[in-house]
Amino acid sequence: MIRFNIHYFYPKVKMVFIMKAQTRKLVVAALLAALTCVATMIIKIPSPMKGYLNLGDCVVLLSGWILPPGYGFLAAGLGSALADVFSGYMTYAPATFLIKGLMALVAYFSYKLLHKKLGSLVSDILGGILAEILMVMGYFLFEGILYGFVPSLVNIPANGVQGVAGVVIGVVLVKILEKSKAVTRN
Numbered sequence: 001m002i003r004f005n006i007h008y009f010y011p012k013v014k015m016v017f018i019m020k021a022q023t024r025k026l027v028v029a030a031l032l033a034a035l036t037c038v039a040t041m042i043i044k045i046p047s048p049m050k051g052y053l054n055l056g057d058c059v060v061l062l063s064g065w066i067l068p069p070g071y072g073f074l075a076a077g078l079g080s081a082l083a084d085v086f087s088g089y090m091t092y093a094p095a096t097f098l099i100k101g102l103m104a105l106v107a108y109f110s111y112k113l114l115h116k117k118l119g120s121l122v123s124d125i126l127g128g129i130l131a132e133i134l135m136v137m138g139y140f141l142f143e144g145i146l147y148g149f150v151p152s153l154v155n156i157p158a159n160g161v162q163g164v165a166g167v168v169i170g171v172v173l174v175k176i177l178e179k180s181k182a183v184t185r186n
Helices: 011-042 056-066 069-086 090-118 120-147 155-179
Strands: none
Touching: 011 056, 011 069, 056 069, 056 090, 056 120, 056 155, 069 090, 090 120, 120 155
């Protein structure tokens, strides 16, 4: 059997396909970073310890579920940190960058590890819950260092509510995107 290798005759063709895939990932990551920022800033409910509740977590999780890990980390972390900066919560921005970026990584790796055994929906839910637990604990640790650990306990329920909303809305969004064939995951 003879195989025709177009790359032998046109070596630049492979590079064009690679660049298009890399460009697509970069554009989707930038779009999700902007969407994370907007979703975080649109609805802000002040929390007791100078923070706020928001809907950005659903896009943070979505970034982890549909992007490669590095892109998802940056989209979630940058979008969330920018929302803090634009909203006047500059003190929170570095912690938010790290916490939200790590949430996207947890969502990504949980899906990769669990989806073949448990299915897509269950792995998304479990990964989302693990990521949100990381968020609650991350902000508790950060606020504990800033304000003291006992006063920071007051934000755990509020962050938990934000986490539940993030998982529910995030799972709905990723399923809609999969059903419409806008996103494919393996």
